[in-house]
Amino acid sequence: MSEPPRRSGTRAVPRILQVFLLCASFVAVHFSTAAPAQAYHHLCGSFYGVSGNDPISYKYSKITNTYYNAFNGAQGRWDTTSAPGYFRYEKNNGDPEVEVRDEGHAWDDWARTSWQGCTFGYWSYDEVYIVFNTSTMRGLSAREKKLVAEHELGHAYGLDHEYYTCANPGPAVMRQGTGKFSCGSDGPWYDDVKGVKAKY
Numbered sequence: 001m002s003e004p005p006r007r008s009g010t011r012a013v014p015r016i017l018q019v020f021l022l023c024a025s026f027v028a029v030h031f032s033t034a035a036p037a038q039a040y041h042h043l044c045g046s047f048y049g050v051s052g053n054d055p056i057s058y059k060y061s062k063i064t065n066t067y068y069n070a071f072n073g074a075q076g077r078w079d080t081t082s083a084p085g086y087f088r089y090e091k092n093n094g095d096p097e098v099e100v101r102d103e104g105h106a107w108d109d110w111a112r113t114s115w116q117g118c119t120f121g122y123w124s125y126d127e128v129y130i131v132f133n134t135s136t137m138r139g140l141s142a143r144e145k146k147l148v149a150e151h152e153l154g155h156a157y158g159l160d161h162e163y164y165t166c167a168n169p170g171p172a173v174m175r176q177g178t179g180k181f182s183c184g185s186d187g188p189w190y191d192d193v194k195g196v197k198a199k200y
């Protein structure tokens with residue numbers, strides 16, 4: 001991938017620049033004083049032709065047991081929800097919709113989901129890339145790693161970050177940082193699923 005990621009993953013401490021970019025993208029939402037109709041936000045893209053129980057293919061291009069467990073648990077959790085589509089492992093697919101790997105990086109994100117562009121509301125080439133940063137995620141528990149993976153899959157579905165607390169309007173894996181870790185037993189939660197359903 002010659003292009004840098006378009007969107008950072010879960011962050012413990014957002015950089016000012018990225019906060020600015022997010023605000024610039026969603027000025028109307030972030031600076032409104034009106035009560036939000038919902039918490040979720042959408043990214044530009046989504047998977048093409050996914051509805052009902054259609055498969056969304058994924059493959060690991062490089063993965064260790066720890067992050068395999070995190071991702072595998074996360075895709076399984078998403079599949080238990082009523083969000084459209086289900087994640088299907090396709091070992092021999094040369095061009096899966098989700099390509100997953102783990103790597104040590106100097107950047108301070110826990111993980112990143114990236115894409116090559118958006119065309120008419122769909123991911124270009126119907127493809128996203130998820131990278132887990134083994135350098136920054138090392139200290140997270142297995143459950144926390146799984147929640148980070150659920151967050152990245154939320155991006156893959158086309159969800160952007162949301163900024164509310166566990167209590168108002170409720171937990172969401174799309175919340176950034178450590179706050180979501182104490183929100184309850186497991187995600188994805190109501191707002192996440194609602195956001196995906198609204199997208200598809």
Ligand SMILES: [Zn+2]
Pocket residue numbers: 008009010011151155161176
């Ligand atoms: Zn994120």
